[in-house]
Amino acid sequence: MARSSSPSSSSRSGSWGTRCFFPCYDGGRGTQFNGCNFPNDLLPSLGAAAAAQHESSTPGRFRKYLVWPYDPRYKVWETFLILLVVYSAWICPLEFAFMRYLPRAPFVVDDVVNGFFAVDIVLTFFVPFVDKKSYVVVDDPKKIALRYLSTWFIFDVCSTVPFHSIDHLFNRYGLGFRFLNVLRLWRLRRVSSLFARLEKDIRFNYAVIRCTKLISVTLFAIHCAGCINYLIADRYPDPKRTWIGAVMPDFREDGLWVRYVTCLYWSITTMTTTGYGDLHAQNAREMLFGISYMLFNLWLTAYLIGNMTNLVVHSTGRTRDFRDMIQAASDFSARNQLPRQIEEQMLNHICLRFKAEGLKQQDTLDILPKAMRSSISLYLFYPVVHGAYLFRGVSSSFIQQLVTEMVAEYFAPKEDIILQNEYPSDLHLLVTGEVDIVAFLDGTEQVYGKATEGGLLGETGVLCNKPQPFTFRTTKLSQVLRISRPKLMDIIQENAHDGEIIRINLQQVNI
Numbered sequence: 001m002a003r004s005s006s007p008s009s010s011s012r013s014g015s016w017g018t019r020c021f022f023p024c025y026d027g028g029r030g031t032q033f034n035g036c037n038f039p040n041d042l043l044p045s046l047g048a049a050a051a052a053q054h055e056s057s058t059p060g061r062f063r064k065y066l067v068w069p070y071d072p073r074y075k076v077w078e079t080f081l082i083l084l085v086v087y088s089a090w091i092c093p094l095e096f097a098f099m100r101y102l103p104r105a106p107f108v109v110d111d112v113v114n115g116f117f118a119v120d121i122v123l124t125f126f127v128p129f130v131d132k133k134s135y136v137v138v139d140d141p142k143k144i145a146l147r148y149l150s151t152w153f154i155f156d157v158c159s160t161v162p163f164h165s166i167d168h169l170f171n172r173y174g175l176g177f178r179f180l181n182v183l184r185l186w187r188l189r190r191v192s193s194l195f196a197r198l199e200k201d202i203r204f205n206y207a208v209i210r211c212t213k214l215i216s217v218t219l220f221a222i223h224c225a226g227c228i229n230y231l232i233a234d235r236y237p238d239p240k241r242t243w244i245g246a247v248m249p250d251f252r253e254d255g256l257w258v259r260y261v262t263c264l265y266w267s268i269t270t271m272t273t274t275g276y277g278d279l280h281a282q283n284a285r286e287m288l289f290g291i292s293y294m295l296f297n298l299w300l301t302a303y304l305i306g307n308m309t310n311l312v313v314h315s316t317g318r319t320r321d322f323r324d325m326i327q328a329a330s331d332f333s334a335r336n337q338l339p340r341q342i343e344e345q346m347l348n349h350i351c352l353r354f355k356a357e358g359l360k361q362q363d364t365l366d367i368l369p370k371a372m373r374s375s376i377s378l379y380l381f382y383p384v385v386h387g388a389y390l391f392r393g394v395s396s397s398f399i400q401q402l403v404t405e406m407v408a409e410y411f412a413p414k415e416d417i418i419l420q421n422e423y424p425s426d427l428h429l430l431v432t433g434e435v436d437i438v439a440f441l442d443g444t445e446q447v448y449g450k451a452t453e454g455g456l457l458g459e460t461g462v463l464c465n466k467p468q469p470f471t472f473r474t475t476k477l478s479q480v481l482r483i484s485r486p487k488l489m490d491i492i493q494e495n496a497h498d499g500e501i502i503r504i505n506l507q508q509v510n511i
Contacts (some may be wrong), residue, residue: 066139067127074127081120082194084113085187089220092184094260095164097227097234099178101256107164117160117187124148124156159186191216207311214304221300222271225293226263232285241282271297322354341414348412352477356410374404381406381481384431387454390505394498401491406481411474417457420471424461426482430454433478438471450475462488463506 067074091106125148128139138144163180195213198204233242234252244251244262251259266279270293281287329350333343356362365373381403385391391399408431411417417428420440435451448470451457461468462485492499 065126066141067123069127069129077120077123078190081116081187082190084116085190088113088184088187089191090223092182093224093227096178096182097231097263098256098260099164111162111165114160114162117156121153121156121160155183155186159183210307210311214307218271218300218304221296222264222267225270225296226260226267229266229286229289229293230259230263232289236283236285243279243282243286246282247279267293270294271300273297318354318357322350325350325354345412345415348415352410352412377403377406381408381431384454385429385481388429388456389509390456390459390502392505393501395495398491398495398498401495402483402488405487405491406483409480409482411478411480413474413476416471416473417478417480418468418470418472420469421467424458424465424468424485426484427459427462427488428457428472429481430457431479431481433480434475435478436473436475438473439469440471459506463502 087109091110095102095106095110125141125145128137128144129147130136131138138147158180161180163183195209198209199206201209229243233239233244236242236245239245239252240249243266244259248254248262251262262279268274269276269279270290273294281290326347329346330343332338333346338346365376368376378400382399385403385406386399391402406429411433417435420438430451430453432453434453435455435457436447437449437451439446439448451472457472457480458468458470460466465485492502
């Protein structure tokens with residue numbers, strides 16, 4: 001039986017009035033779980049000791065000149081900066097390799113982009129942060145400035161200085177300025193935080209986000225390697241003794257697009273270990289870089305294969321376990337020479353359980369507090385229970401107590417819910433489906449009737465505390481509500497008047 005029972009334990013959340021928080025997850029400044037209707041990404045600490053600080057913890061209580069890190073407008077600003085990071089990740093290696101062949105326009109755009117990041121540096125001095133040890137939101141300007149100056153400030157400033165413009169101004173195109181210009185790739189940490197946030201966002205498919213991240217890493221590695229290898233060839237004293245000059249002797253006279261595509265072609269064929277032989281190292285410098293690149297590719301390939309394997313295993317793990325379980329059940333039936341009917345019931349039960357677990361209904365209910373689970377049960381099953389003949393005329397409070405203790409189960413076709421002469425342990429109510437009422441007399445099976453939606457199963461044996469007089473067997477996929485006899489009797493004893501009504505209803509049917 002595929003059960004969707006809910007445990008009786010309840011979970012409790014702490015007070016929302018607090019300044020001491022637990023962040024939902026790590027993700028840099030301002031990560032956010034976009035699937036929830038929380039006012040921010042912070043959870044309150046347990047207990048009431050921190051409740052006195054509530055007034056100073058909300059966004060409206062911060063100093064007016066501070067920027068609440070979870071403000072939607074600040075989130076838009078961060079998203080805009082990530083788009084600029086993507087541009088920087090593409091243009092930075094390109095300028096590193098082809099600086100003296102590029103027009104002036106990209107450098108002007110770079111200066112504008114650097115201006116936006118300079119604004120973000122200033123803005124960061126006004127953004128409160130969450131202390132990693134105490135999980136307290138720190139809004140003291142001095143502490144905010146001290147934390148930023150002692151962590152990422154130097155790196156952010158170095159990645160914002162327009163070294164390429166300075167180099168272009170003196171018309172030197174030296175390697176020193178080019179290497180300093182590469183410091184802009186420090187901004188890629190924002191993209192890493194973005195992917196970490198999207199992987200936890202329920203609005204996006206996890207596998208798609210993960211694959212997008214892997215593809216992005218691969219394309220960036222191909223782009224960087226191709227540009228670096230071109231720079232090595234471009235600065236070699238003898239152009240014809242380079243990997244590109246051996247095929248294109250006047251490669252410096254060719255168009256920028258042709259050279260860039262050639263670099264990508266070499267990078268991809270090397271990464272995939274295809275190695276056609278048309279482009280290969282011609283001098284010691286290129287050989288050393290080729291060795292380094294191929295060693296890096298070993299790590300990158302292992303990283304990609306490991307991640308893709310995890311995605312495949314995650315998506316097919318349940319199916320593999322299901323097939324193993326089916327095989328084990330078939331082997332068990334053959335080894336013990338069980339009747340064909342019992343074997344079919346076993347296999348049908350396993351198949352139904354696999355389908356029910358795929359819906360994750362039980363997992364969803366388990367994480368909810370008891371009051372919320374009770375509200376869901378009342379919404380789903382109150383009309384069905386109230387319409388059963390045994391509970392006609394009882395009070396609403398009795399029905400509510402009954403529904404909150406009931407467990408929903410699925411039964412496959414031709415599966416026995418109750419066996420004749422078994423101990424009456426549970427009362428069952430048929431929500432959907434159809435059930436045959438079967439009795440065995442002198443070894444012969446006879447169908448005495450059918451139970452349809454809203455019908456009770458085994459109520460006589462449960463209430464009279466005697467062996468079940470019939471076997472109840474499903475004829476099609478059925479959903480049943482079940483409540484144990486001890487819980488049912490406790491509720492009846494607590495509601496004596498309703499218990500008398502139930503006794504009268506039972507007698508009227510059995511007359």
